[in-house]
Amino acid sequence: xxIIEEFPLIQYSRDGKEKKTGRVIIEMPLTIYVNxxxxxxxxxxxxxxxxLALGFLWSEGVLDGKDxxxxxxxxxxxxxxxxxxxxxxEFIKNLMFKRLITSGCGKGTTFYSVVDSMGSKKITSxxxxxxxxxxxxxxxxxxxxxxxxxxxxxHSAALATPEEILLxxxxxxxxxxxxxxxxxxxxxxxxxSDKLIITSGxxxxxxxxxxxxxxxxxxxxxxxxxxxxxxxxxxxGVTLIGFVRGGKMNVYTHxxxxx
Amino acid sequence: xxIIEEFPLIQYSRDGKEKKTGRVIIEMPLTIYVNxxxxxxxxxxxxxxxxLALGFLWSEGVLDGKDxxxxxxxxxxxxxxxxxxxxxxEFIKNLMFKRLITSGCGKGTTFYSVVDSMGSKKITSxxxxxxxxxxxxxxxxxxxxxxxxxxxxxHSAALATPEEILLxxxxxxxxxxxxxxxxxxxxxxxxxSDKLIITSGxxxxxxxxxxxxxxxxxxxxxxxxxxxxxxxxxxxGVTLIGFVRGGKMNVYTHxxxxx
Numbered sequence: 001x002x003i004i005e006e007f008p009l010i011q012y013s014r015d016g017k018e019k020k021t022g023r024v025i026i027e028m029p030l031t032i033y034v035n036x037x038x039x040x041x042x043x044x045x046x047x048x049x050x051x052l053a054l055g056f057l058w059s060e061g062v063l064d065g066k067d068x069x070x071x072x073x074x075x076x077x078x079x080x081x082x083x084x085x086x087x088x089x090e091f092i093k094n095l096m097f098k099r100l101i102t103s104g105c106g107k108g109t110t111f112y113s114v115v116d117s118m119g120s121k122k123i124t125s126x127x128x129x130x131x132x133x134x135x136x137x138x139x140x141x142x143x144x145x146x147x148x149x150x151x152x153x154x155h156s157a158a159l160a161t162p163e164e165i166l167l168x169x170x171x172x173x174x175x176x177x178x179x180x181x182x183x184x185x186x187x188x189x190x191x192x193s194d195k196l197i198i199t200s201g202x203x204x205x206x207x208x209x210x211x212x213x214x215x216x217x218x219x220x221x222x223x224x225x226x227x228x229x230x231x232x233x234x235x236x237g238v239t240l241i242g243f244v245r246g247g248k249m250n251v252y253t254h255x256x257x258x259x
Numbered sequence: 260x261x262i263i264e265e266f267p268l269i270q271y272s273r274d275g276k277e278k279k280t281g282r283v284i285i286e287m288p289l290t291i292y293v294n295x296x297x298x299x300x301x302x303x304x305x306x307x308x309x310x311l312a313l314g315f316l317w318s319e320g321v322l323d324g325k326d327x328x329x330x331x332x333x334x335x336x337x338x339x340x341x342x343x344x345x346x347x348x349e350f351i352k353n354l355m356f357k358r359l360i361t362s363g364c365g366k367g368t369t370f371y372s373v374v375d376s377m378g379s380k381k382i383t384s385x386x387x388x389x390x391x392x393x394x395x396x397x398x399x400x401x402x403x404x405x406x407x408x409x410x411x412x413x414h415s416a417a418l419a420t421p422e423e424i425l426l427x428x429x430x431x432x433x434x435x436x437x438x439x440x441x442x443x444x445x446x447x448x449x450x451x452s453d454k455l456i457i458t459s460g461x462x463x464x465x466x467x468x469x470x471x472x473x474x475x476x477x478x479x480x481x482x483x484x485x486x487x488x489x490x491x492x493x494x495x496g497v498t499l500i501g502f503v504r505g506g507k508m509n510v511y512t513h514x515x516x517x518x
Contacts (some may be wrong), residue, residue: 005486007306007486007489007511009509009510009511010509010510010514010517011507011508011509011510012390012393012508012510012517013506013507013508014390014391014394017374017390020509022484022501022502022509022511024485024488024489024511025483025485026485026486026487026489027464027485027486027487027488042456043465043487053313054355058328066366078367081307101356104340105507127385131271131272131276132273134271137275153482153483153484153485154460156440172461172463172485197356204286204302204431204433205286205302205304209385223412224283224284225283225412226261226283226284226286226431227264227266227283227286228286228413229283229285230266230283230287237397243281247272247273248270248271248272249266249270249271249272250269250279250281251268251269251270251271252266252268252269252281252283255269258269258271
């Protein structure tokens with residue numbers, strides 16, 4: 001599917017005006033059905049909808065692993081993904097109901113208990129990365145983000161080793177871009193315990209939790225973390241690196257992985 | 260409350276490393292109770308929590324106007340807002356349940372019916388603004404956003420007349436920043452039918468609907484709209500202006516309000 005639509009527009013400056021055509025990113029509702037139940041609708045960039053749906057379901061705890069995925073059917077035109085999952089219908093409904101009622105679009109009363117329960121799964125990866133590798137990865141990440149450069153309306157995320165970028169995804173949603181990567185890793189069986197996630201967006205508590213749940217030891221952004229992002233990274237064993245720009249980078253937590 | 264927290268960090272460059280202190284924006288869960296029912300928890304910047312809660316409830320249709328607000332109690336330390344609303348408990352629960360179940364964090368199956376129902380309320384404001392006024396407003400908007408410049412982690416939104424910025428708010432969430440403005444307008448009884456909203460973020464369908472519901476004729480961003488944002492603006496009578504930067508601006512819809 002196209003992810004860019006062109007619109008006529010009038011460009012004004014202090015001196016006059018000019019008719020032009022503008023390239024604009026497509027935003028599309030994607031409705032996810034699990035075992036014939038409508039679960040949720042995300043607004044997304046219509047690319048890799050299967051991976052987005054699977055990554056979202058994995059992040060939310062509806063799927064525990066690849067074995068839970070029996071069948072995936074995507075209808076790109078309608079914006080639907082149907083997932084057959086090896087999960088009890090009641091389990092899924094209860095999970096999503098609990099999530100939605102307690103959290104809305106943020107994290108609710110279960111927020112701190114989620115964090116507490118993850119404390120026991122603190123990331124202990126011995127992976128290392130050098131500052132020069134991170135600076136080089138960010139240069140490549142920025143170059144790859146051509147769509148961003150064309151329309152300035154999307155977030156990007158990448159999965160990388162210290163040496164190279166393995167997957168690069170874009171979406172109007174920061175969370176969606178990361179879920180697209182995680183969904184593909186789920187299906188490919190990619191080991192994540194020695195990988196890096198690079199994001200164009202801010203590192204909030206939600207983004208941090210999403211990657212920490214998957215045991216990913218490095219989370220890197222060219223922009224800033226929030227205080228909750230830093231505190232969770234410290235607690236959960238994530239090496240959090242922000243402001244990777246202009247040949248510099250800030251390591252906020254778990255600098256023992258910087259070689 | 261403080262909205263900045265300082266963390267020790269190590270700044271690396273290609274040449275070496277240096278111990279520094281980094282200023283990071285605070286992200287805090289805010290739980291909204293209406294008539295003693297827990298409704299939702301938002302992650303936000305802990306400033307103007309009362310206005311955020313009221314703006315959110317107005318945007319979501321829990322409140323129809325100021326008369327529905329009987330009492331507001333904020334506990335900044337705990338991150339709670341208690342609102343006594345002149346609304347039936349069942350009405351509120353059904354509304355939020357429907358919203359959450361059908362929409363999750365996006366817009367659900369009700370999305371297009373929401374748009375359809377708003378079609379009859381197309382904005383017909385005769386307000387006008389000149390290109391130079393918009394360029395000047397954006398210069399002021401950028402200058403005011405000092406917090407953004409200090410920590411690079413927040414979105415900004417402003418309410419303006421063609422001549423000046425009236426309210427300026429910041430939050431880690433694009434939607435929250437606008438809800439903080441709308442919440443204050445609700446309580447102050449501010450007329451919105453001749454005003455402009457300026458946002459630092461992308462103009463997605465959700466942002467467009469939020470301001471169109473309030474009858475605001477101008478929506479302005481220094482970055483891009485999505486295609487759904489442009490289509491909704493066209494349909495709902497909103498003058499949508501994007502990419503206001505470098506002395507230029509793109510008018511996507513309803514250019515009849517540009518003088």
